[in-house]
Amino acid sequence: MSYAAATPGKVHGEHRWDFVFAALYDRLMRRGEERSMGRRRSELVANAKGHTLEIGAGTGANIRHYPDDLEELILAEPFEPMRRRLERKLEESGRSARTLDASAEAIPLEGESVDTVVSTLVLCTVDFPELALAEVARVLRPDGQLLFIEHVRSRSPRVARWQDRLETPWRRFGAGCRCNRDTTASIVAAGFATEHAAEHWKGVPPIVAPLVIGRAVKV
Ligand SMILES: C[S@@+](CC[C@H](N)C(=O)[O-])C[C@H]1O[C@@H](n2cnc3c(N)ncnc32)[C@H](O)[C@@H]1O
Numbered sequence: 181m182s183y184a185a186a187t188p189g190k191v192h193g194e195h196r197w198d199f200v201f202a203a204l205y206d207r208l209m210r211r212g213e214e215r216s217m218g219r220r221r222s223e224l225v226a227n228a229k230g231h232t233l234e235i236g237a238g239t240g241a242n243i244r245h246y247p248d249d250l251e252e253l254i255l256a257e258p259f260e261p262m263r264r265r266l267e268r269k270l271e272e273s274g275r276s277a278r279t280l281d282a283s284a285e286a287i288p289l290e291g292e293s294v295d296t297v298v299s300t301l302v303l304c305t306v307d308f309p310e311l312a313l314a315e316v317a318r319v320l321r322p323d324g325q326l327l328f329i330e331h332v333r334s335r336s337p338r339v340a341r342w343q344d345r346l347e348t349p350w351r352r353f354g355a356g357c358r359c360n361r362d363t364t365a366s367i368v369a370a371g372f373a374t375e376h377a378a379e380h381w382k383g384v385p386p387i388v389a390p391l392v393i394g395r396a397v398k399v
Contacts, residue, residue, distance in 0.1 A: 201355040202261035205239050213241070215383030217329075220393055221245050221300060224327050227395065230295025233319065235284040235312070236302030238262050240269035243277070251295075253277035256287065259355075284312035287319050294319045300329040303363045304388075305356045313370035317398055326372060326396040330363045331381060331388045343387045350387060359387045372396035 201208075209217070225245035230252075234242060237255040239262055246253055255270065255277055257263040267279055282288050284299075284306050297316045306312045316326055334340045343360035350359045367374055376394025 195352070195355075197352070198259070198355045199261050201353075202239075202259060202265065205262070205265075206241075209241070211383040212381060216381060217241075217383075220329055220379075220391075224300070224329055224393060225298060227325075227327055228296045228298060231293065232296040232298065233287070233289065233294045234298040234300075235287070235316070236299065236305065237266050237279075238301075239265040240273075242298060242300060243269055243273050243275060246275070246277075254280055254289070254294075256280040256282040256284070258283040285315060287315045289319045291318050292321045292324075295321055295324050297324070297326045298328075299326065301331065303328070303330050303366065304332075304358050304361055305354070307356070309361065309363065309366045310370065313366060313372075317371055320398060322398060324398070326367070327394075328363075328367070328376075328396065329391060329393045331359070332364060332390050332392050333360050333362045334387075334390045335378070339386060339390070346387055357388075364392050367396050371398060373399045 221242050222245040225242050226247060228246055228250060232250050233254045233256060235256050237257045255266055257266050257279065258281060263279060263281060270277055270279065284302065285308050297320060303309050303312065334343060340360065347358060347360050351357060364374065364376065374394050374396040376392045379391045379393055381389045381391045
């Protein structure tokens, strides 16, 4: 799928709350970041190399964790209120990187032009995860890697039932976030092999606590 062929609408900006969510995002995340996510970001993103693209970069929580010796860092974020905060954080960091107004389902980059794609807490929110993963596969070089941290459907049937029950209110609260997606299965279905660990995100509601953290390569 070429990026020109994929032009799905953006889920964000439809509701006033989405703008408030962007403004509050760093504050809402603070507890979960301090209790475990910050360390996990730093361990994951340290593995980025070469030409690196981050999809759904949000307010730029990963910026400070990237290695200094990347050949290029591109931070894509389709929602303008998030991207504004991303650009501010990038400027404050003093790093050289460029931002892109692009959704993961339509990445405006050449095929096989990227060594690393980073996705943290994004595949829960994109409207079309299959399209997004097809785009990630398209832009990655054959030996490229997808580094990911995603919250996913629980393996506990009891928690998964709550994720299903609360999917709609959580999606409204979380500006499009789906708490019950089996994202690991989607990554594999998109033609990747994964090495990942299942972990628990401390400091957040149980329906978004099950995490997968890892690396995927095209097979
Ligand atoms: C939960 S936030 C995660 C932000 C950031 N990656 C982080 O780790 O803090 C989800 C992000 O995905 C973005 N997003 C929503 N729909 C998207 C899409 N179709 N393609 C790419 N990003 C999208 C949102 O604007 C938001 O910035």
